[in-house]
Amino acid sequence: MMDRRSLLRGLGVLGCSAAAHPFMTTVTLAGADGGAPLGDQRLVVIILRGAMDGLDVLRPVGERAFAGYRPTLAATKSLDLDGFFDLHLGLSGLYPLWQAGELAFVQATSTPYRDKRSHFDGQDLLEAGTSPDLPGLHLRDGWLNRMLQSVPGLRSETAFAVGRQEMRILRGPAPVMDWSPDTAVNLSPQAQLLLEQVYHDDPLFMAAAAEAMMLSGLELGDEMGDVMGDLAMSGEEMGSMMMAQSPTPVLRGARLGEADRVADYAAERLRGATRIAAFSLTGWDTHKGQGKGMGRALARLERSILRLKSGLGAEIWGKTTVLAMTEFGRTVAENGTGGTDHGTAGAMVVAGGAIRGGKVYGQWPGLEEANLFERRDLMPTSDVRAWAAHTMRGLYGFDRGLLQDKVFPGLEMGDDPGLIL
Template sequence: MTNALSRRAFLSRSALIGCSLAASPLLTPISLAATPGENRLVVILLRGGMDGLDVVRPYGDPAYAALRGDAGLNDTDAAIDLDGFHALHPALRPLLPLWERGQLGFANAVSTPYRDKRSHFDGQDMLEAGRAEFGNAASRDGWLNRVLQNLPDAQAETAYAIGREQLSILVGSAKTQRWTPEADMVLSPQAIKLARLIMAEDPAFDAAFTQAMEIADSDGDVVAMTGTQDDMMAMLKQNTRQGKGGSAEQRIAEFAGKRLREDSRIASFSINGWDTHQKQDRTLPPALNRLSETILTLQDTLTGPVWNKTTVVAVTEFGRTARMNGSGGTDHGTGGLMVMAGGALRGGRVIGDWPGLAEAQLYQRRDLMPTRDIRAILGWLLHSQFGLSTSTIETSVFPGVDMGANPTLLR
């Protein structure tokens, strides 16, 4: 290449490759540190309020048919009977082998302490904070961050918050690392060579690039590089367009799995699309497909003994109304469903104290009645997985929670 390309010129043209180089993990140093033990936890936030009564259909309740109609067990694309009382939404059929192996389970009629206002923002704040109420600004830290604060040998960046936005669930004094798939890009070996030549002028920048490249997994085909600076930038732009295969959720799950295969032990990210006010039969399946793909990608990435030490939990800010509305959807409700998966799980069951769906049994005669605090179930999971004492969980991780009986979630 005959034309000199300075670091300043390279950075000034970074808009051509579709992302900010300064925000890309390719140019951001990322360090990993070990936490005690080998157990892994993935927390998925299902933003929008997932309708648990559709995802796991309690067709064995006599009142279900009056509220929701046929559970769909005899349809062409049929729901799947799980235990003679519950049926699984057909969009989650790819997860059925996990259920059969005892690596998929659900907790029904669960909720945070949030009630009545049914605001997505407040409900999500309560879910991520893990508190019964908000006080001063200090109470806005996230419960996963408080877990890290109470692990005796946890160090910086042992957990990943993954996605576009900062996750409140991991905000707090314990340091964590963030990554977003939109900040990643694919560079060919020749493009990497070019970048290294430019970065060599700045030792600190070069060191950051080298460290980030070790975890970026940016492989590409060798591309002959000749011509001008504009030719080079055009090649980088095309390189980025090719991208990596799979949906954003699959890429997120793959990234999380790779980090958890190494030193990280906790990861958290969100999946949107659960606010199903209209035509739920059309709007819910795509979200369930994304959840299914995410869990299966985690399984594929965390193969063998690592998957057997992993638990995945998917939680949502609230459930939805027991009755369908006039638009073929459901409105914001109260009691909901928690999805669990992983090789460490003692699954193949739907846990929870079923409250019933008769009108007098519903919360405010409209919602599934919560019978257990979702924080208690999460607390028992943390107790079994990371050895946190029940007193630490009840006073520090989830202040004020009554953990109740142990549901023995793990093998």
């Protein structure tokens, strides 16, 4: 039996083409059709693939040893936050959020991953929410999917996938919807007629194909429109939900960067029934020439957060938390090529109207050599999973035992840091 995902992949035979760049961004969304079991709170998780250098983003200029470790990187201008930490100018556009209490950082945090410093293993563990002591689990569910499995009465939006891969953080039996930008479905009239005839009596298959073509900006045939009209939401209604009254252009108009379109699309869905969104941003592997590479990556992150805020509007933004996390940090000392190598502890970026911002969270371990992990990396003083768990508990009221035993197996959450209002 062919499922809807197979159908959409099969469209390639009929002329479907997608961007094949190996680092293509994928956005994954989960929502509730019949009401909102998660209430009005929104959670956006951004995976920063490539190991973001938290010591460059959030610079401990108050630490005497910092400038010595980074004679080039630390010499560039930055923006004072609290007298000890400075913000990289690549995120200076977020400073008004800091002043408004809608931006915060967590410094010296990490997953339980240590020593091997592999991007693939690190990202697997980050998105699985497990530890190397539980290797089997990271091959299956992601921690956001396990959270959704615990929500009674959850009904996700119609499930489909277009693009290179799904977000592992939402992989699992709880139904989610996947969408990737830069997808072009080019069907000849004959091919479209063939699809209409083959799947005429199967509204689920027809809905999946029609929705994919709608997202690609194609006009639906009359027969597909009739089928969609029998469902809860028509193609016209869905298109209106995505486009109408949007403060930022979505999938049409001036050409936008991929990260911009991902953020716009996520915001549009979060304005509706969707409550959970996750997407990834790449470009954080700064082994050399970090000055330029970091600026470009931070510009994408800054725009993503600002476009989310703009697209959601003040009321929904006030109920939203954005967690931007990476698989591990980078070495304390810069290398000979003006970059940094794979490290251990790093930083999280947290934004939204639902947080208690204007603060750097986490215990600062210091940069004296004896305080470093393996005398080379920033020492982890907190588990990134604990920050995610406290966020979900604060937003949705999940039981501590469920979060520690099922969503993040083996986690000790510790005291509530007070990140969520």
